[in-house]
Amino acid sequence: MKPFEIVETPIDIQKYSDYVLHPSAGAVTIFTGNVREWTHGVKTLYLSYEAYIPMAEKKLAQIGAEMEVKWPGIRVAIAHRIGELQISDIAVVIAVSSPHRKAAYEANEYAIDRIKEIVPIWKKEIWEDGEEWIGAQKKYPEKGVEQA
């Protein structure tokens, strides 16, 4: 595995947790974003993710570098899956270890916020009655859809 990677197969959280763990780490936080079936009454059948892979991996690594500056002593691994994902599949995993827990929580949440801002990955939602690429300009206010 690479610590910052785009993958096309199911994500095994243990692998990323193991990667960040080391003898000075007292806390590990793992975040997974999973495919949700229902979003404000609209049923998702499945999702399809696409990435500009080399740039996406560079941007994930950049986020990791930003985190290590903001929270010295942490260790980070991030993976995002692309292709077709079914309900409950993991789309993204963020693992952060830290000597103390506060940094592990804060840094982890920072990572997912940044991923949603700068990493060239796109999600298409496939519903029973259609499909649509989701993006910041498409908030579907009429359905009240929010991102996970």
Next chain:
Amino acid sequence: MKPFEIVETPIDIQKYSDYVLHPSAGAVTIFTGNVREWTHGVKTLYLSYEAYIPMAEKKLAQIGAEMEVKWPGIRVAIAHRIGELQISDIAVVIAVSSPHRKAAYEANEYAIDRIKEIVPIWKKEIWEDGEEWIGAQKKYPEKGVEQA
């Protein structure tokens, strides 16, 4: 497994992640507290945890119930290991799923704070030159020890 349990064997995070995941969950946060080798220059050889098991499991369940009131729609599992733990072993795992990520982070952090307040579990640190039961009244200010 039970969703709120004291265990005496190594903790498998996948089991708790699987427990909280369901089709309406868009986010899962997992926290693990791990045995740290170095704390402000003092080397830990290993830890020994002891619990008042039936009350500890009741208090873990109470924390889960508090969380579900504060963050409706989440699902929670918490396990704490007792006995002798080596460096990097997981002492505690908290898994929280939620439709949206903010609640999953907040609720998870709430859980570890509450565990450190009300769950009858005690940690003994064994160093090269001694050992001591750790508790709120024993902060070892001369060594500047902090909890994870």
Next chain:
Amino acid sequence: MIQVHYFARLRELTGKGQETLHRDSMTVSELLDWAEATYPGFGADTIQVAVNEEYALKEDVIHSGDVCAFIPPVSGG
């Protein structure tokens, strides 16, 4: 009879995990005073008492058949 449990530092201090007091009833405060008198260094002022697995107040009354536990400051996590 009232059963009492000792954990962690208190288990080591008393040299036992539990014992039985032959009393019909007493307050939590009285139980703590008894422990402090019986086991020098008990540190009752830093210890909470659980009665039947719930934290009790100093003025709560313990009855025969109750299971008590001395809870020194916890340090899980």
Next chain:
Amino acid sequence: MIQVHYFARLRELTGKGQETLHRDSMTVSELLDWAEATYPGFGADTIQVAVNEEYALKEDVIHSGDVCAFIPPVSGG
């Protein structure tokens, strides 16, 4: 020659994943104008351009040999 990549909605709109422009140099702004003119509904005002895998400014100059990508609003996570 300048290589350009299309993703997601833009890949479906243009019907291609990439193509090559026979130009020696142009600004990012000119590239976006070209795309908007070539592919109606491109939505250039919502799209960022990456040059050699880094986000570029509108006034940055793209040179022959550079690899560009149109980045519609991202939605990973």
